[in-house]
Amino acid sequence: MSYKIIGQSVERWDAIAKVQGKADYTADLPKKNVLYGKILRATIAHGLVKKLDVSEALKVEGVIKVLTPDDLPDLKFPTAGHPYTLDPKLADIADRNILTKRVRLYGDEIAAVIAENELAAEKALEKIKVEYEEFPFYLSPEEALAEGAVEIHDGSKNLIASTKAVVGDLKKGLEEADHIIEGEYKTQIVQHCHMENQIAYAYKGSDQRWVCVSSTQIPHICRRILGEAFGMPWGKFRVVKPFIGGGFGNKQDVTIEPLAVAMSMAVGGEPVMVELQREESIAWTRVRHAISYKVKLGVKKDGTITALEMDAVSNNGAYASHGHSIAGKGAGILQSLYKMPNMEYNSKTVYTNTASAGAMRGYGVPQVIFAMESIIEKAAKELGIDPVELRLKNLVGPNTENPVSHVMFFSNKLKECVEEGMKNFSWDERKKQADSQKTGDFRRGVGMAVFAYATGVYPKSLEIGGCRLTLNQDGTVKLMVGATEIGQGSDTVFKQMVAETTGIPYDHIYTDMNTDTDYSPFDTGAYASRQSYVSGMAVRKAAIELKEKILDAVKKFDDIDQLHTDIVNGNIVYKHSGEVIQSVGDLALKSYYDLANGECITAEVSNNFHSNSNAMGATFADVEVDIKTGKVKILNILNVHDSGHILNPLLASGQVEGGMGMAVAYALAEELRYDEKTGAPLNNNLLDYKMPTSMDLPDMETLFVEEDDPMGPYGNKALGEPPICSPAAAIRNAVLDAIGIEVDELPIKPQKLMEILKNNGIV
8 A cells, every 4th residue: 555644754743842841741730729639658568557647747837638548438449541341250350449548568548638738748748647557468479379378458369360371282282392391480570660750630620520630541541430439420520631741551550540539529629739759650650560480382303382381470569450461461472473283371460569560561561572582592492493493483474363362463574574683683693793702701692582462452352442533614624532642652643644544734634732531532542552553543434534524515515526536735636637626725614604505524433443463573682791790781682573554654763762772671670679578669769770761771773574454544553562572582582692591580680690690600
């Protein structure tokens, strides 16, 4: 398919406002009479609040009110940003209260202060006296599942869910194998560290409904969860999302919004703002699941995979959030990647007394890819087969039905991604250089890994996108979507889609910063790399409808049949010659103001999309290991992606580079740690958390292997999350190549690597 503006690197519509500091984020919007809310957090990791004495806090000048759990409805609600389900068996777990007496992690929300200013609120927090009854706490799933462990949630036995996915006959597959390769792999807790912390303010609107302005990825879902949290009709709430400073999945949970609304309710509807500090955002919002894997891989002598057995145990933290969906997702991902006729994937998701794990860019795929690509590397070594050739031999091809999800995936250029990646990375030359540098203080290695990533959540969950287009009087178009722009550039791409389909110039398509549940079409939000795919389908359908209505109006006003007309660059033209009949602006004036037939031309679409597509790709890494310090230096790293047709190459490259940067940090540095004596977080600040800056990251290269996906609205499929999926595994495999020793736990920090080197007699 040929395109005009789709595929071009047009400038983001919001770029200038953001660069100049003129973009209005949540904190910029309240102008006057705003009260401030601060949260009192528990100083034990597990137990009960026996007594709260707030009398001294109320005496602090400027304090308006102190809220305790007794002041709020005793309703449990879910916080995950999943679409609502009509099947109660599939509903998210409702295990959260706005404030709680039952402490489940160090830092749990047990009271809140409302004050005229932040300083007064903070002083009041120090005056609140708390008495606790302490229970044993558990930082790992193994501790939480041990016999006699105290239940973190009553009736749970500390197990959120345990599932099994079976393909073929595992026993038969293992019997057919010439070699059985085994390994154990662990990933760590990490945090999103988006630039804008969680922030929301709430007030009572003039229509007596509750308004919550929030940096959320899921405004329509947030409204529903507010209704559940207060036991009120959902329509009693309005949620507004302005410009947002990143989310990466952390804002796909409803965290502070119910408390902000509760605070406003407590002061008669006056506006109250709740803004988390960085320490709070890191430790007490959402994190990436730490997952441990036990893997058994059956292979023939020639490298053909006959069987895979994988057991995953996921640390979900103190509350369910997204629950078991992340650990359970691994089975479908693996079957999208490799031909494995016999597989058994067992997964458990466990409550512990750590931060709640929820959605984070990649949604469980970086974890399972780390385990899978590590065992593939081990198999290649034991078989004496080139690891790239072993992968190529077993990759799933196009036009394949996934035996777990039963979705038919049509396009798949993963083989080409590997081949083009090897060529662009100069794999053979780098491999030779690395092989010559296996002694001395600096040892070099190369590694690679592959991944698959589904676009959206179908068939597991609902996939609805909404779009409304209005032709303005001057021939420009107002674009409104319920999909959420959170910095990834989706609104810019949607504008390109409208321009591509209608023939109206990109600069004549207008959108704005807000998603507002009162007037934005329904869409479930920004997650699952779904927006340009699922919401894009709604935009395309609306654009087709708008164009048809414009050309119908030409028939009505100018008696020229639609068969003979088209729209090109904002002009209505004859199809056969390209001769301009009139501008879209001239027609719009007629349509609005003609006395006899005037009407506003609009198109609105809600699209329920029943399909999915797999994005694929590979990472190639060249590293140098300093065996005297244990430091790993990345000399070169390349991500190669099959994301279908690339809609905007500049934005796409930015997505890949950002994802790779997060993945490098995941591989080498980041980890949220806890005090084993108290359960308190140890490094919930940007000094100790060790998130790399631009100075710490290597040069990162990007390559796209393009092929139109038949299911994507413009041949496109997922790109937002795929870049983070395989770099950690590729870096790990490069370190293995450099030192000849397996590193089976992330992150690969210098201290950890030094211990491995010492234990193996290298230093």
